[in-house]
Amino acid sequence: MENLLLPNPKHPDQPWRVLEFYSGIGGMRYSLTKAGLNAEIVQAFDINNKANDVYEFNFGHRPYQGNIQSLTAADLDSYGAHAWLLSPPCQPYTRQGLQKQSNDPRAFSFLNILELIRDISRPPVMLFVENVVGFETSDTHSRMLEILEEANFVTQEFILTPLQFGVPYSRPRYFCLAKRKPLCFQSPLFDNQLLHAPIPLFGHADKQVLCEHDQTQESLDKLIQSCEPIERFLELKNPSQQPGSSLIDTTNAPADDFGAPEEDGKRDGHDVSSLEQYLVPLELIERWGSAMDIVYPDSQRCCCFTKSYYRYVKGTGSLLATIQPQKKGKASSLKNQGLRYFTPREVANLHSFPEDFHFPQHISLRQRFRMNSVIEKQNYVALLLYGGFNSSTNLTKTFLKRLRRSDCASVMEYSYALLGNSLSIAVVAPLLRYLFAESS
Numbered sequence: 182m183e184n185l186l187l188p189n190p191k192h193p194d195q196p197w198r199v200l201e202f203y204s205g206i207g208g209m210r211y212s213l214t215k216a217g218l219n220a221e222i223v224q225a226f227d228i229n230n231k232a233n234d235v236y237e238f239n240f241g242h243r244p245y246q247g248n249i250q251s252l253t254a255a256d257l258d259s260y261g262a263h264a265w266l267l268s269p270p271c272q273p274y275t276r277q278g279l280q281k282q283s284n285d286p287r288a289f290s291f292l293n294i295l296e297l298i299r300d301i302s303r304p305p306v307m308l309f310v311e312n313v314v315g316f317e318t319s320d321t322h323s324r325m326l327e328i329l330e331e332a333n334f335v336t337q338e339f340i341l342t343p344l345q346f347g348v349p350y351s352r353p354r355y356f357c358l359a360k361r362k363p364l365c366f367q368s369p370l371f372d373n374q375l376l377h378a379p380i381p382l383f384g385h386a387d388k389q390v391l392c393e394h395d396q397t398q399e400s401l402d403k404l405i406q407s408c409e410p411i412e413r414f415l416e417l418k419n420p421s422q423q424p425g426s427s428l429i430d431t432t433n434a435p436a437d438d439f440g441a442p443e444e445d446g447k448r449d450g451h452d453v454s455s456l457e458q459y460l461v462p463l464e465l466i467e468r469w470g471s472a473m474d475i476v477y478p479d480s481q482r483c484c485c486f487t488k489s490y491y492r493y494v495k496g497t498g499s500l501l502a503t504i505q506p507q508k509k510g511k512a513s514s515l516k517n518q519g520l521r522y523f524t525p526r527e528v529a530n531l532h533s534f535p536e537d538f539h540f541p542q543h544i545s546l547r548q549r550f551r552m553n554s555v556i557e558k559q560n561y562v563a564l565l566l567y568g569g570f571n572s573s574t575n576l577t578k579t580f581l582k583r584l585r586r587s588d589c590a591s592v593m594e595y596s597y598a599l600l601g602n603s604l605s606i607a608v609v610a611p612l613l614r615y616l617f618a619e620s621s
């Protein structure tokens with residue numbers, strides 16, 4: 182086992198040291214916890230400051246904020262990490278994108294970090310990579326396998342969806358698990374294979390069982406029938422309940438910078454719980470109805486939520502009908518089905534994020550104002566010049582109300598965007614358990 186980085190045999194209780202690249206809002210970290218492994222994230226890396234705000238808010242640790250491409254072999258060596266978890270940008274490989282693969286600048290940092298494996302004195306012994314379906318046929322994938330083979334890794338690859346884990350959510354994703362020899366997988370039978378079923382994760386090592394999990398429509402229907410109904414993932418079970426408040430944490434929200442009176446007795450005046458903002462406007466139904474994916478509380482499947490959910494309708498995720506018509510789907514008028522967006526909390530639930538996961542509501546009104554549009558800035562200046570910034574004037578009240586409303590929308594948009602980039606913990610946790618098994 183020369184040059185193989187393993188926990189100190191004299192201290193078998195020592196946790197695995199893990200690096201989390203492209204950490205986003207921490208889906209990998211939650212999966213590691215859910216997997217029940219004795220492992221600690223020694224560093225996380227992400228370039229997006231909003232994602233890092235969310236990560237820090239939930240884990241009390243701010244990821245290294247910078248470009249992963251600028252990391253050196255010496256930087257990586259300094260962490261002495263046993264495992265690397267990587268969920269690099271998927272845009273170079275998506276079907277809707279230009280599919281520039283390794284020539285897309287967004288792929289550079291991933292290739293760079295893989296190439297560094299050759300140069301570091303203590304390379305990791307385990308690797309976990311997540312990406313979109315389409316990655317497995319890319320040139321980046323071929324290069325990844327070449328590098329891993331040269332570095333003495335054995336791999337097992339999967340394309341799995343939460344539907345295979347009882348979650349009514351279709352989000353197929355590609356996963357590569359790699360272990361450095363002499364470490365080996367619990368089921369070596371599947372070495373160097375791409376599996377479409379989670380067979381080895383449940384202790385089956387039988388190729389016959391694998392054949393039973395084919396990819397026919399019949400198998401898919403069976404899978405869907407075994408999923409829980411969407412209802413279980415909803416935060417409001419009937420239209421009179423108020424969504425939104427449970428995901429956005431308001432406990433530490435700062436007082437209004439301008440000392441304006443709070444609306445409806447709500448802290449920070451935020452109206453995140455208004456049902457109205459989740460309803461699909463009629464004009465969108467008229468224009469895009471035929472392209473909408475409609476689901477019902479008793480449905481056992483919904484479509485993948487992308488980072489553009491709520492901003493765009495077509496192909497970005499399912500819409501929920503809150504009024505069940507006699508005939509489901511487009512056989513009945515969509516306008517009468519009370520269509521609404523899933524709330525960010527509900528999207529998080531479908532991604533199997535834990536209940537204690539929250540988006541921070543900590544950006545002060547002044548900071549938020551800085552992020553708002555030029556027109557709002559002009560309004561603000563006009564207000565100062567002509568209205569005076571007295572919180573009791575009607576002009577000020579109207580302005581603050583508008584600012585809060587637009588800000589609230591932007592909090593929602595970034596919540597959907599970050600969740601849409603994230604992963605399914607129900608899928609990743611058992612994969613991580615399988616990766617770390619027998620090595621611990």
Ligand SMILES: C[S@@+](CC[C@H](N)C(=O)[O-])C[C@H]1O[C@@H](n2cnc3c(N)ncnc32)[C@H](O)[C@@H]1O
Nearest residue numbers: 203204205206208227228229248249268290603
């Ligand atoms: C597919 S998302 C990963 C999401 C993450 N697994 C989660 O649970 O939220 C890719 C992430 O990589 C980050 N990213 C993309 N290119 C980067 C780079 N060159 N350096 C650092 N972070 C990068 C993005 O900001 C984004 O958060």
